Amino acid sequence: MRALLFICLIIFFASCEDATTVKPASKLRLEYPEPSYTLAKIKCPFSFEKNEMATVHVKANCAVNIEYPRLNATLYVTYQPVQGKSIDSLLYDAQKLTYNHDKKAQAIFEQPRMDSVNKVYGMFYAIDGNAATQSQFYVTDSIQHFVQGSLYFNAKPNYDSLYPAVMYLRNDIRHIMESISWEE
Template identity: 65%
Template sequence: MRIFLIFFCIVFCSSCGDDVVVKPGAMLRLEYPMPTYKTVNMDCPFTFEINEHGLMQLKNNCWVNIDYPGMKATIYITYRSIKNNNLDSLLYDAQKLTYDHTIKADAIIEQPRVDSIHKVYGMFYMINGNAATQSQFYVTDSIRHFVTGSLYFESKPNFDSIYPAAVYLRNDIRNIMETISWKN
């Protein structure tokens, strides 16, 4: 009985201390630099502006990769010339590539682009959810040129985690679509 009483006193005295306070969940705050855009001149039938924080790589056939190493993301841009009335098949492929992500996407929001002055017509897709890509787009002049683009992150898709970066890069994609111009 004495041992039990001594043990009880030791436990009782040692358990006194500060109250446990549950801390609220912290939110990660990601801040990205303000974008500064510059015009890219390349030996291709089109030109556009890119964010100076992106690293551009020109591939064969005027395909362009814009890497964002700090975000581990890349915007892949492909160019196709319209030949033999293949505009319908190019549009079908671009739309099918976007809607193949409906399995994992929570929502796909479409924003059309119509610029009849500069002859740029297209669609911007914002893909919300744990899909492999967060944004897709295409632009065309409906006669000679067709450009598509996709945004991919080098990580397993977790929309909550990559959302701030996805929003930042969606603005860069919108800028590409708004500044693209065709060379004659």
């Protein structure tokens, strides 16, 4: 009887040991197609190249909505002629709009754009954190044209979850800024 009890105890304690298995850290992997750009056909005093996965809707006064249905995001672009307005007030308004998000933003990075050949000057703002917008920009020729844009997602701003889409769209916005040209 003692032998049976002893064997049962050995089996019991030997079977309770769990093998430790190290599992790799899992990460969300969202892949987006390599961007392919075409000229956006709009009847405005400026033109630009758009990502083929985006759709362009032109509103009144050359306000342009560039929608990314797959990413659930929209880039709102507005156009204002400089004539009759001070370029300083337009620049001030664009910068103020960006820095209104500093309450929720962890950081705001500025990247200037200067293309003296095509007369395109501006600023790209990358806004990190749970702000309402993740990227903003403006471009101007400082004489006649002023274009401003803001990126918004149709979701609650959660920067960690939106990060892959934010990075993809930031590259798209930079391409729009690089390809913009003024119509005479």
